[in-house]
Amino acid sequence: MRADARRNRARVLAAAEAVFQEAGAAATTEQIARRAGVGIGTVFRHFPTKSDLLHAIITDSLERLTVRVTELESHGDPATAFYDFFTELVRQAGEKHGVMALLAQTGEAPAVHKPIDAWRATVERLLARAQAAGAVRPDVGGDDVLALLLGLCQTAVTTGWDDTRCRAVLRVVFDGLAARH
Amino acid sequence: MRADARRNRARVLAAAEAVFQEAGAAATTEQIARRAGVGIGTVFRHFPTKSDLLHAIITDSLERLTVRVTELESHGDPATAFYDFFTELVRQAGEKHGVMALLAQTGEAPAVHKPIDAWRATVERLLARAQAAGAVRPDVGGDDVLALLLGLCQTAVTTGWDDTRCRAVLRVVFDGLAARH
Amino acid sequence: MRADARRNRARVLAAAEAVFQEAGAAATTEQIARRAGVGIGTVFRHFPTKSDLLHAIITDSLERLTVRVTELESHGDPATAFYDFFTELVRQAGEKHGVMALLAQTGEAPAVHKPIDAWRATVERLLARAQAAGAVRPDVGGDDVLALLLGLCQTAVTTGWDDTRCRAVLRVVFDGLAARH
Amino acid sequence: MRADARRNRARVLAAAEAVFQEAGAAATTEQIARRAGVGIGTVFRHFPTKSDLLHAIITDSLERLTVRVTELESHGDPATAFYDFFTELVRQAGEKHGVMALLAQTGEAPAVHKPIDAWRATVERLLARAQAAGAVRPDVGGDDVLALLLGLCQTAVTTGWDDTRCRAVLRVVFDGLAARH
DNA sequence: GATGAATGAGGGTTCATTCAT
């Protein structure tokens, strides 16, 4: 029965991510349970608090992203790794709508500071290598890059960018990041 | 009695803006009424729905912004007007925290499409003049600029940028916007 | 509408007392609302917490009892006042079943310490006068009397004493209270 | 495998008594299972309903009390046996807090009438002998004594009597019970 | 027009009980 429980936990997590995406921060625990095909009690068994669920989603997402960064780093030159990651993230951002909105809501943000901080380190390494390779101007810090990244992701999501818009905006930002002086 | 009503409407609007700023999306109608110094019934008389209230705040804000654009346009060269406006907006974004969060919640965003569209024309004019003056690359459209603007504003608000971060991020974006080719 | 509100508050209070009596500590807020003929929101408007409701019931009850003591004191000799009060209280105890049970539940008791303490003073005065008149042995304190009173009331309620049982038990206790040495 | 089951039953019973004592009526079945060191399923195998568990605790307690009465009867004179039992019971009452509270909750009390009735016979025998020895007035019945007993136990529990209070109250009641006429 | 009391659907959460393993 350990296997069942683990499978259900994963199902709930996936359902939560999906529902937060569709319904935004207003997503209900019941909706999540229904989507996962389990009783509401099961959701609470695995995530005693809505905040716990949120925390789990963030941690989970960031872990997958960290894996992706490592992959990119091992395959090509630092500049490509950096810009590909940036591009990929903004394009995929649509999936994170609800979670972002939820994070914006007061009170929950502190709960996810730790996983976010852990991830920040990864992004900073990616940036440092791109800067060492001369592909990114040296006067921007990891936090600035993260800020840009978050901003673009949020808007991509909120206003539903298509591929053309995405490309246009990223071109501007990338030119800005590459600019000397 | 019409004067009374109009004054109350304005008071509620101001109170709502203030309360959304302080309490975020969780602000209740009662808090707004208390802040405005009126009964809750009065709030609902002027804005039959919370959505209506939200709509009014946005419309109101955008109208004030339009005025600001006109002001900037009449005072200096197109490049300065464009970049000053952009900077100012991102810096002031903090004040709109709660409203943004609420907009992110499903169902409300469509309600404010119209006032945003109206404002879009104003921003596009500002951009066109800056481009004509050679201060902004010609291959970005108004929508791209708006997308960047919204993204940065949202993140400024969500993650609480201070002035240093603000300046760093804007430097990158402005360099990107000014870049030739 | 102030009058309406006051009337509703009283209705809720009465309903709560009745429902706690019938359903015991397990009484739900909905039952109370239904009994009072109001919506559940009204109950919460007047008593934001179940604990507040409990507190109000206790305070209310004790105030009525204090009035009753004063009445008895002004009408007859101290001995009669004391024993009549004791008898009356035990006989009426049936009405307080649920409240007593609720008090017994951990966590709520502290909330009602103050009104109980206030009432204690009244009972102590009643006792002191009866002792001064030689009708009650001098070696019992107010707390001892209250303890006896509470114990008998609770059991009267829990086990449903009829008048005969009541008289028999009180005879024993009164003899004990009157005993010299 | 029968031995295992019997041992588990006993463990659950002991755990339930302990947990009800510590957590009061709010004790959950899971707490009990955890304390007993068994799975929650095991608790329900032995006691299909929380009410069954309660019933078993009461029955168990009363059986032990019956044994205690027999012990007291065989060791000394009837008067001492009677008064010692009475005293002992009230003093130990604290241990039954949660169970009493639970009994007070609607619907459960009837379930334990039978074991209480069985025990009544034992107490009545104790009383009859004390009366025959002239140590207790002849005009009180077993039910009166039980009523007093229960009342004092409940209050001892509810209001947390210390030894001094216990002695003071019992002195009054014993004087009343011994009184002639 | 203004007021604020009343309303009740809906949210998060708990826990006795069931059932697959």
Next chain:
DNA sequence: AATGAATGAACCCTCATTCAT
């Protein structure tokens, strides 16, 4: 026989909205 994950009715409480005064 034992386990503990799953279930869902029921609880307390909130808050947008309505309506009597």
